[in-house]
Amino acid sequence: MATLPQLIEEDIARLDAELRELLERSDATTALIIDKGGFLITSQGDAQQFDLTTVAALASGAFMANQTIAGLVHETNFNSIYQQGEQFSMLVTCVDENCLLLVVFKAQVSVGAVKYFAAPAVKRIALQLQIAQERAPDAGLDLSVLNLADPSQVFKRKA
Amino acid sequence: MAIINQASKELQVKIVYYGPAMGGKTTNLVQVHDHVQTAAGNKGKLVSLATSSDRTLFFDFLPIEAMAIKGFKTKFQLYTVPGQVIYNTTRQLVLRGVDGIVFVADSQYEKMAENVESFANLEENLRTLRLNLADIPYVLQYNKRDLPNVAPVEYLEFLLNNRELQVPAFSASAHKCDGVFEALNMITRMLLHKFISQGTPQYA
Numbered sequence: 001m002a003t004l005p006q007l008i009e010e011d012i013a014r015l016d017a018e019l020r021e022l023l024e025r026s027d028a029t030t031a032l033i034i035d036k037g038g039f040l041i042t043s044q045g046d047a048q049q050f051d052l053t054t055v056a057a058l059a060s061g062a063f064m065a066n067q068t069i070a071g072l073v074h075e076t077n078f079n080s081i082y083q084q085g086e087q088f089s090m091l092v093t094c095v096d097e098n099c100l101l102l103v104v105f106k107a108q109v110s111v112g113a114v115k116y117f118a119a120p121a122v123k124r125i126a127l128q129l130q131i132a133q134e135r136a137p138d139a140g141l142d143l144s145v146l147n148l149a150d151p152s153q154v155f156k157r158k159a
Numbered sequence: 160m161a162i163i164n165q166a167s168k169e170l171q172v173k174i175v176y177y178g179p180a181m182g183g184k185t186t187n188l189v190q191v192h193d194h195v196q197t198a199a200g201n202k203g204k205l206v207s208l209a210t211s212s213d214r215t216l217f218f219d220f221l222p223i224e225a226m227a228i229k230g231f232k233t234k235f236q237l238y239t240v241p242g243q244v245i246y247n248t249t250r251q252l253v254l255r256g257v258d259g260i261v262f263v264a265d266s267q268y269e270k271m272a273e274n275v276e277s278f279a280n281l282e283e284n285l286r287t288l289r290l291n292l293a294d295i296p297y298v299l300q301y302n303k304r305d306l307p308n309v310a311p312v313e314y315l316e317f318l319l320n321n322r323e324l325q326v327p328a329f330s331a332s333a334h335k336c337d338g339v340f341e342a343l344n345m346i347t348r349m350l351l352h353k354f355i356s357q358g359t360p361q362y363a
Contacts, residue, residue, distance in 0.1 A: 012166040037256020038220075038236060039162045039171045053222045054206055057236065061217060064252045154225045154233075154347045156196040157340045 019044035026117040028105035171234045178263035179273035180242030183302040183333040190336040215241040259350040260297035266309035296349035299328040300342045
């Protein structure tokens with residue numbers, strides 16, 4: 001199974017910069033890069049009014065479900081999903097094999113504009129991920145940083 | 160695969176509760192949600208995508224933060240899968256990126272065939288994701304031990320844990336919260352030790 005490349009702080013900073021630029025140009029509210037397994041990698045914009053962890057998990061599930069539907073109707077290019085709302089709308093676009101870009105924007109903002117500005121952003125995000133991959137394709141984690149607290153009782157039941 | 164974000168010092172791991180329909184997977188998450196001790200704000204909402212008859216349609220999702228590794232904010236994402244046979248595609252989707260599995264078996268005699276079928280289905284679905292169960296930490300939970308018509312634990316062990324390398328197994332009555340935290344803590348311990356001893360989680 002393919003995995004994400006190692007991303008260092010510099011990568012995250014560039015990804016964040018891309019998201020900020022996308023928000024500014026498209027007048028969107030929040031932008032997230034998420035892993036197709038449901039993890040939130042990074043986000044920019046308004047993080048207060050949405051539960052981004054849950055949004056990431058549900059959006060990746062919805063996207064992957066649509067990919068499966070695409071396969072069933074012999075289509076290989078369902079590479080984005082758009083949900084139109086009354087207050088906010090949402091666009092999820094495939095970045096690469098492992099990641100998605102999710103943009104939340106006010107309903108009065110044109111989805112065409114969001115798509116227009118998201119397209120080059122997706123390319124630059126994918127490029128940054130590729131740079132990271134080529135920098136250290138097989139590098140692992142510095143395990144010395146992991147220092148277990150008490151793994152036998154990570155979760156405690158209320159008395 | 161887990162994600163480590165060195166920029167924000169965060170570790171994210173995904174644990175999936177798997178097993179036959181009506182075996183108690185969602186009940187496990189509900190009990191964890193209701194009874195876990197966490198600092199304020201560290202427990203997310205339990206999201207349940209269920210039918211009107213409370214059968215899981217897509218998945219249940221519970222994000223929790225816990226202090227597992229010093230210096231890292233550790234975010235656990237707990238998922239269940241729908242147990243009904245027809246939702247196999249959904250189970251495959253939820254398994255993507257899994258780090259650890261709790262297999263929730265139904266201890267009632269008449270459910271043995273479903274337990275075995277579900278376990279075989281888990282192995283098959285992992286193979287479609289190019290994963291091997293032997294490489295993924297998992298524990299077994301023999302649920303519904305408080306019911307009168309349960310099979311002996313030894314029989315469940317024979318059916319589900321009869322391998323060269325046996326995995327930890329827990330007797331449970333999830334609706335009373337018995338055996339819920341034991342299974343969760345064990346799978347957490349196993350997957351964190353895997354990362355430290357041999358794993359290479361993804362960075363983010």
